[in-house]
Amino acid sequence: MGRHLIRARHFKNVTDTDGHHVSAGEICNVPWVAIAPVVNAIRVLEQMVPDGEHLFAATHHFGKDTGVLQAGGLNLRIKDFITWANREAAARDLTGQHIPDDPHGPMQAGRFRRTLAWHIARRPGGLVALAIQYGHMRTVLDARTSSRYGTRSRGGIHTVLDVETALAADTAARLRDRLAAGEHISGPATQRALTAAAHVPRFEGRIVPRTFVNKARAYLARDGIVLFDNPDALLICAFKRDSALCEPDPDANAPRQYDCRPGCANTVRTDTHARLLRARPDELDHLADRLPPPVGRRLRTNAGRLRAAAGTHDSTSQTAEALR
Incomplete structure (x- = not known):
């Protein structure tokens, strides 16, 4: 009860029996397990784009270009969200909900990576969740053989979790x-x-x-x-x-x-x-x-x-x- 399964299509390394890349991708064998706020966010995105479109389709979020939002587009959306949230907080006299300026620069998508890894790793079964959902094993299977965040590399999320473990202790x-x-x-x-x-x-x-x-x-x-x-x-x-x-x-x-x-x-x-x-x-x-x-x-x-x-x-x- 209270668990939500998210099934998605992936495209990387998807091939047919002859070894040719399948551009349509395929449904992931292992679904994501999500909590209610994540599901609610997906429901909102589903109302923003037509059926069958990518949830982050650039056409429907920016009205131009094709494909999905890239890092630059996501960073603009984060900036717009902070502006909107602060405007709403001021209008409703919710001073405690104001998002202050970050002295180290704009909040961007790349800066969420370490935060997400830290929180996931410390949830019950979090290391297994990272192994399944991010494609690495860390201490669970002790496999430190990957090279980038997406390609399961040594310089990917392994390093992030090592830093957080060392800092948090x-x-x-x-x-x-x-x-x-x-x-x-x-x-x-x-x-x-x-x-x-x-x-x-x-x-x-x-x-x-x-x-x-x-x-x-x-x-x-x-x-x-x-x-x-x-x-x-x-x-x-x-x-x-x-x-x-x-x-x-x-x-x-x-x-x-x-x-x-x-x-x-x-x-x-x-x-x-x-x-x-x-x-x-x-x-x-x-x-x-x-x-x-x-x-x-x-x-x-x-x-x-x-x-x-x-x-x-x-x-x-x-x-x-x-x-x-």
């Missing part, structure tokens, strides 16, 4: 906040996690030059003290290649989060994780009651493991002050 910052609030911590990588949390800067926003990419990679290459949140496994990974049970590549600087395994020496949990560990088994038991017995038994077994993990945390965890 949000997992370590959240851990520091939880410990400061009195939460307990447990796990074999506790000391390394405490070190990472103590030295991470709080991300409050900054302009990122291209030269920062190398610094970001150096930050992520600090083997053993870079923290990765794994909401599916309900733990934090203080990633260290030599002791990781997820079998990362020799030069990997991030875990295979989809292959997190019990007993790994890189794991850390807090009271927040333990609370979630106790809540999830109830959901699994509820599902088990409504599924065939073989599946239900597996779910109950998994629920028992989660409760045991929560119990282990409760019996072994300590405050950060006690561990220093």
